[in-house]
Amino acid sequence: MNPSTTVQNMLANKRIVVPAYQRAYSWETPNPTSTRTTQTDVFLSDLEDYRTSSARSPYYFGHFLFEEKDGKYQVIDGQQRLTTLTLFLSALFKCLKALRPLSETEQACYADVIRTPHVIRFNTVDYDNRVFIDYVIDQVKVDHGGLSTSSSLRIVNAFDYFNDQLKHKPEAYLCRMLDIVCQAACTTHRVQDEAEAIQMFIFQNNRGKRPSNLEVVKAQFMYAVHLRGQDDDHKEMLISEIKDRFEQIYKSIASIDYRIKEDDVLLYTLRVQFNSLWESDSLDKIDKLLGQDDSLVFIREFTQALAASFLHLCNFFVAHEKKHFAIHSLVMLGGIGIVLPFIIKAYNFKLPMPEIESLCEAFEGLIVRHRLIGTRADITSRISHVYERFTAQNPQIEPILTRINQLKIAEDPWTAYWNNENLRVALNREIHHSTAKHLLWKYENHLNSGGQQGYNPRRYDAIEKPELEHIAPTTEPKTKPHGYGKYDDTFVSEYLNCLGNYLLLSKPHNCSVGNIAFSKKLLSYTYLTQQREIAELCGDKPLWGKRAIDRRHERIVDVLMEQL
Known part of the structure; x- marks a missing residue:
């Protein structure tokens, strides 16, 4: 792979894949009801600006980092741009083919940048790749059903967006855009092994547009395994386990997308794992734990706990929210972060649904009181002790419910902020819509x-x-x-x-x-x-x-x- 090349030459005769430690596709498409600019909108706008300019130098697509492994090139940095590039080119070829058969030159270009009969040039992360191939590359899937991750939904939305933007364009426009993209300049760098690749991923993304904390933690875990694993078999076993856990996590994220942020779930899992509502900096905490001698034990235990948290919250926000009104009521209220460590524990302890509903009802009242009264008093310090006593050895919700009820009738200055007297006063004031x-x-x-x-x-x-x-x-x-x-x-x-x-x-x-x-x-x-x-x-x-x-x-x- 040449350090300085064109997009077509970079993709030609290659099999480029997104490795498991990379973040999923995260670029958004424009929403008709919003004026917010999205990444795909900017991508297309930049190309359009170049097309209408008098520039003589090629369009520049940026720098890409790769690791060559088993005959494939794994993307370290640039996967969002490469994914979007492939989505755009696939949509462009679809629209061009709708006007006329491809010329020999265009067929060769298609084989270089999209696929030959036996080789697909670019593949995304494993858990999205089937949808990517069926919807974007082969275009045998035409509906949005069966999308198991939020990133797969972003993929099909971006492809649809590009297709909608291009399908009414004349032949000359499509041919010009194809030439601009395929002959665009780019630079590449190839690293030596997976450990360096993961390290470069962390380095690059901590200095550019940051991935989520969850994605950084995933890369850090895999890098720690490469550094501390006993031998190749041990490393391979642990890496495989991390990949499997994160595949479960991404599938859960798809169901609860927009209900809760993935980095919040990471933080809540730390609060459960260390039985403290005061955990606040996920990356700092995990950095310190990865520096300890038993870091591999922590990695295995925490990835398991993290996958469980996502699964529990997937059930809570989706399956159980539909069936249990108390959960629905709490979820509709929103702003319920303080409750979720309790909820994760309740699911971990396999508490019956009536008890989980009782927790939801009690916390809903407390959160509404806090919101109405508008006090700056901190709830966490008033309930942290009952959280810490809520354990697998003592999975009783009664102390939690009792504490919340105490706060509703309290008269002492430290806990009286949310009492009935203050609630009645707040209900008689103007209330946020x-x-x-x-x-x-x-x-x-x-x-x-x-x-x-x-x-x-x-x-x-x-x-x-x-x-x-x-x-x-x-x-x-x-x-x-x-x-x-x-x-x-x-x-x-x-x-x-x-x-x-x-x-x-x-x-x-x-x-x-x-x-x-x-x-x-x-x-x-x-x-x-x-x-x-x-x-x-x-x-x-x-x-x-x-x-x-x-x-x-x-x-x-x-x-x-x-x-x-």
Whole structure:
């Protein structure tokens, strides 16, 4: 592999693969509902800028690091660019073939950069490679079903994005883009062995765009095995085990993507492993542990624990969230990081689901109180002792539940921050909309239950795009009479932004009512029980003023005081 070459020559007659210690494909594609610039968007934009420029020098694709092993070139640095490059070229060839057969020169180029009948030039990580080949290279898969990792979803999304951007372009445009990319300049460097490759990976990525902490830890573990393994057989066994564990981890990540960050799970696993909620710097802690004599023992135990944590949280956020309402309610609340080490322990100890649900209910109330009251007091220091006593030898949740209940009624200055008195005060203030929506959803289920046992509550995601409506609009309607009472200083400052004037609506419903008269709004309040309750509170006269808001506010607060 020549140090200075072109993209086509770099790929030609090679088999390039992404090794197991590399991070999965992480580049995002543009979202039609967002203006945020993504990496694939920049990739295409840079090519377009070059195409329309008068530059005479070739386009430059950057530097790539490889390790040659068993007739293959493993990518150390540059795999995100190489993956994207292959996605783009595959989409480009697809669009060109839709216009006409490839010329002999183009066929040769395709064989150099994509595949021959028997050799695929670039392969991604093992757990994504089947999807990569079927969807991108061979294009025999045309749907998004069966994607087992979030990175495989990014792969198919990026291919679709490039295909959508190129499919309406004229032949001349596609040919010019093909020439720009294949003749683009790049530089390469080849390392000597896997140990140096892993070391270079860590070195490169700590000085460029950093991978996740989880990916760094994976590389560090494999490098430590190469340094400290007893012999080749011992090293191979441990490396194989690490790869297997991380394959399990990536499959779990796919299911919980966007629910929780992978680096947070790494931190929570450390908190479980060392039975302390005070662990805060994953990389620093692991660096120190890798410097000890028994580091290989730690690596095996921790990778096993890490895989278990991801699997447990996959079950918690996906399978069990769908079946158990208390879990669903906690997950919908969000911002539940303080709970998850407890949850991982509960799954490790194989506690029955009713006990896990009890933990979720108790912590949901505490988190909501903390969010509403807005204190800077630290919860961790008030519950760390019950966490440390929650062990495999003593897997009892009662001390945890007791401690949380104590915090709700405490009067001493150190623990009284989240007590009932402060909660009631907070409920009578203006509440952040995201929290208010959660509270009104709980109120909705209270109204629907009618005090009945065994009632099947409504899931939050059963409401189409829930939004918060001000029944009396924040801006007084110009048309009068509007039915909202007098917009005096007290009404504006104390009534408009309180729970009594907030209503849970679906987004389409909220958009349809707007700043209209109350009598018209009232006719549309038919879907949720709390909407229909508004008519009852008004009585015979459709007036939504201070008295009606007070009555509804008191009802909601009384219910929430019992539930939280």
